[in-house]
Amino acid sequence: MRAMTSSAPIAVLADLDAYARAVDTAVAAAAAYYAGGETTLDDATYDALVRGIEAYEAGHPGQVLANSPTGKVAGGAASGDVAHSAPMLSLANVFSEAGLTAWAAGLERRIGRPVAGWHVSPKLDGLAIAARYREGRLVQLVTRGDGASGEDVSHAIGTVVGLPERLGRDETVEIRGEVLMTHAQFEDANAARIAHGGAAFANARGAAAGSLRARERGYAVELTCFAYDAVPVAGSSEEIRAADGLGHGRLMALLAELGVRTTAATPVPGRGAATLEEVRERVAEIAGLRAGLPFGIDGIVIRADSAADRESAGAGSRAPRWAVAYKLPATEKITRLLGVEWAVGRTGVIAPRAVLEPVLVDGSTITYATLHNPGDITRRDLRIGDHVLVHKAGDVIPRVEAPVLGLRTGREQPIAFPAVCPECGSAIDTSEQRWRCVRGRDCRLVASLTYAAGRDQLDIEGLGGSRVVQLVEAGLVTDLADVFTLTREQLLTLERMGGTSSDKLLAAIGVAKTRPLSRVFCALGVRGTGRSMSRRIARAFGTMDAVRAADAETLRMVDGIGAEKATLVVAELLELAPLIDRLAAVGVTMSEPGGAVPVGSAPAPATEGGGREGAGDPDGADGPTAALPLTGLTVVVTGAMTGPLEALSRNEMNALIERAGGRASSGVSARTTLLVAGERAGSKREKAEQLGVRIIDPDGFAELLDGLLG
């Protein structure tokens, strides 16, 4: 487990001068961080710098500078003029399992007894807020500031989901929690900002900090708060006063009753843990789910759960001694943009790709990252040589977020945009956000045809890349439909093509004509759709005519198609209309065996927000309407299949799952409800075990599908 082994890097400060410079750098970075401004240090670098400062101060206690960030809430960078009812503290960090063990041992030494029980919750990556309720009404919002007093941001009341303006009861209490932007809110906020002529925010945390503090803006931006504490104040009920003594889980339940959203309402809810071993397990579990969460987390908070333990432990000036943050590897790092390459995709889209100075992000070294699109490069004023913020989490493709303007030297160079298609030299259509060669998919005809003939599409044996090149160069094929009208005589004119191979290829092409719509649709290479999506579309509509007759609104009924994708698919089908007509004319199958499965009875979408409801009961998941054995299930296949499933490729397994009403997925996450684990199943099995996902072997799975096989 990566998060468990990472040790903490540390900046080495050789002398007083280096120490003083480090303090200045850290203070400036902390100020930007808490104000929602531009960070010149990524979190991991900041943490390493502060550890270096701490180490230097430990060795030179006489030289500690007054503005040092150590021992201060928010690194001493934030302040405000609203006094807090009780200090709003920060948390000490650990970075490894060993660090956690040492911290827990220190705590137990301090209180002189074993900790009675723990509580483990996600550390949400936003900013702390105190929400003051008087007689059930939200009257004031205050940031953490320096921990003693914060900034009044009450103007944001009404924009924070999870902090209702009225509680369920007329309670007087101060709720504390983390304000953040979910990934969806972040996208919306950036879209709104760009639409109003502003620059996109670099990341969700900065966007949340900036939006919370922004007073006047011509548009609304939504935030979310998850509460993690309640502080009794004058006028609080006995119930609130007593709640803290009941343990964290009970406190969260009480807040939820009042209508406040809490960390318990996340897909990785806080939970009690009896032993440190259980704490470690839950830490690993939350770390494993991180990439699939609808918002960012930067660690896991572990707290002693009994009021007596917390009281004995007490607090320092910066942080309580009864809680700690187990920091997870950073998903964002700053590195340099060395160059930009322009690649033409199968459908003619010309996409920029960043070449980076290699940097370690979330466990892997990143050298390339996607850039948004040409318009975005211009809007962000990105330049070669810039320091850039790079984001990568889990299996997500790394992405360049924004340049760090504060680190400009003046030697940065503008990014050159291609004037003509880098693939074929034709003009570029720049009318849309994503640039495209005017020849569209014809620009990459060889790639398109090779893809169409591939095993998971039309599966035409003998029509590999080099054969396609020959056919295109000989002028025998100008689009996919031409493949189906090839004659023996034409094939015989090609080099290395004798009678036998020609006959074989023609036979394979004949078989390809009979492939079901799902494969034909996939072979078209419609942008925004792959194998699984093609199958879902084909199953939902039954015939190509029905798909083509569907408008964007109708297409949205297919699981996984949102507004943007629906519009794209409609436009793509329009563009592909002449080709589709020609394919139909030469006798290619345009229907799915079994016809349309009404969309309402298609597999239920995976639970929104990643909940694991129904995980234990796949057969009954959808009650009496579950006509197919896998209805409502999200299934992942791993390892080598055996028994009746032995001959099936992964794609065929996925097709089978979808025929059985399930949804096939490649990675195990909180949404997975069933794992089919064959021989030599590795990390996916481990992860499924950690998550408590139901695991089944290939034989058991074959039994479950019974009638659908063969």
Ligand code: IVH
């Ligand atoms: S408990 C005494 N629980 O992390 C502070 N904090 O780095 C007790 N945070 O100031 C805080 N998620 O803003 C707690 N589940 C969680 C949290 C959480 C995020 C933030 C909070 C805190 C900071 C410390």
